[in-house]
Amino acid sequence: MLDLTDEQRAFVSAVADFCRREVGTGPRGAHDPELYRKVAALGWLSVAIAEEHGGAGGGMLDSCLFLEATAHGQLPIGGFNTSIIVAGAYERFGSPEQRRTVLGGIGAGDVWSxxxxxxxxxxxxxxxxxxxxxxxxxxxxxxxxxxxxxxxxxxxxxxxxxxxxxxxxxxxxxxxxxxxxxxxxxxxxxxxxxxxxxxxxxxxxxxxxxxxxxxxxxxxxKQLMAGLNVERLILAAIMLGTAQRAFDDVLGYIKQRRQFGRPIGSFQVLRHRIADLATEIECTRLLVYRTAELVDRDPGTVLPRETSMVKLKATETARRVALDAMQMMGGYGYATEYGMERLVRSTVVSTVYGGTSEIQREIIGKTYGL
CATH class of the missing domain: 2.40.110.10 (Butyryl-CoA Dehydrogenase, subunit A, domain 2)
Structure with a gap:
């Protein structure tokens, strides 16, 4: 695990507890306005907004911690994903009045696109x-x-x-x-x-x-380019949490599901698949938070190689985990009752929006002079 501060660990624990209380283990759609206002009242929507604009003054690492935890907890606050991207643009380029109204509104629960x-x-x-x-x-x-x-x-x-x-x-x-x-x-x-x-x-x-x-x-x-670090890390952190959710759900399933007189997770073919997925998720987590730390160290520097890598790795890993999880669950992975099919849908499209995997590979290649 990353070397987080006690405050950051407490923050992640509080978000996870909130998700368990408010959502449990089942999804509640993409965006719930009532829940969103509850999250706003806790001050979490402004975790990365500067203090002078009414925020908590946290950095990109704090945003990623929040996004991973809420994605894993399936908290229906999809409106936050675009709002935080917009908030970054206003912090960097907005007028004082625009910052006051827009950033204050986002912290209070307004959604922006x-x-x-x-x-x-x-x-x-x-x-x-x-x-x-x-x-x-x-x-x-x-x-x-x-x-x-x-x-x-x-x-x-x-x-x-x-x-x-x-x-x-x-x-x-x-x-x-x-x-x-x-x-x-x-x-x-x-x-x-x-x-x-x-x-x-x-x-x-x-x-x-x-x-x-x-x-x-x-x-x-130029203003769009200045926001690439934030946009790609946001998507990566969300997909990291989603991948962990799919992994945890399928792990619980294969421990309980029995065929041929024993839990299906005891068969080597599934044990090894779980081992591979767990390793890929942990590699992704380290990449996400290492990149977030680089951004926090120098927020004004655009990191095209690192942020393209993290967006590529996180979305491709999440898609693989969800599709493998569906396969391991058989027909139940396709049933809406278990929720895995929703995770499949959200991870498959993640390799398309925010810059396709093909575009990320092109960018990474060009940073090596190719």
Whole structure:
């Protein structure tokens, strides 16, 4: 185990206890607003927000501890995942007023979403074409965003739109703050295997005032790059907790399930599979928290190799654990009664969102001069 402080150990224990009391061992959907407000009241949603903005002043390691514990406990607070990414952008680039209202709101339980991907701009964000035209002292937005997690439950959306240049150029992007109920914005849920957790956003002559800009006009790409450490570590910590949940559930199952007169976990083929999965999870945990410590040591340094490695390793490991667990559970792994099928769905898609595994490998390769 990592060398955590007594305060960090107590924090993890408190979060785990809360999850057991409020959720037990069964999932309760992606996001429960009532539970989310309870978590906010405990101050946990602002664990990594600076003290001057009303937060606890913790670092990336503290965020990862919280995310792993809540993912393992299956606490239905999916809105936090995008909110903490947005919080990082506002801390780095927001105006004093934006920081006060947005960061304070997130700590109190507001959900925020971020809109980057488009139908023709997924892995290649430079290809985005949603246009925010300067007009009448503000911006008029037209275009479509897609795969926007939590937009349907959000108070606001951090939009990345093009304000100059042409699709394919990194220059000319701008971050803009958009209230979720703003005129000219329509949010439409996308049906997926996990339900309606992601959305299409349609902007039609959506006027935003000049103070909607977050950071600097036309510098959105640099601002996005500054947040990569946080985004990839968030996803990695969530999948680490999810992998541990799948492992713990299947371990309990194979200890109890009997075939041929004995527990199926006593057969070598399953013992060895469990040994392999346990080793992979522990390797992932060390990588996640080592990377978080590197980020905390120098928050201003972008770590493309390390954060791509951690996102790749954590999501691929979680997917392997969940799929192997389903196989070991047989038909029960496919039944909604046991919950493993939900873990399979959430881990399979994790290798796609936030930068696919293929993109992470490309980035890692390029850091070696290839």
């Amino acid at each position: 971020i809109a980057m991907s488009e139908p023709e701009a997924g892995s290649d964000i430079a290809a985005l074409a949603c246009w925010a035209e300067p007009r009448d002292g503000g911006f008029v937005v037209n275009g479509q965003k897609t795969w926007c997690s939590n937009a349907h439950i959000a108070e606001g959306i951090l939009l990345v739109a093009r304000t100059s240049g042409a699709p394919g150029e990194h220059a000319g992007m701008t971050m803009l703050q958009v209230p979720a109920d703003h005129p000219g914005l329509r949010i439409s849920g996308i049906d997926t295997m996990g339900g309606r957790e992601v959305n299409d956003l349609y902007f039609t002559d959506c006027f935003l005032p000049a103070d909607a800009v977050v950071g600097t006009v036309d510098h959105g790409w």
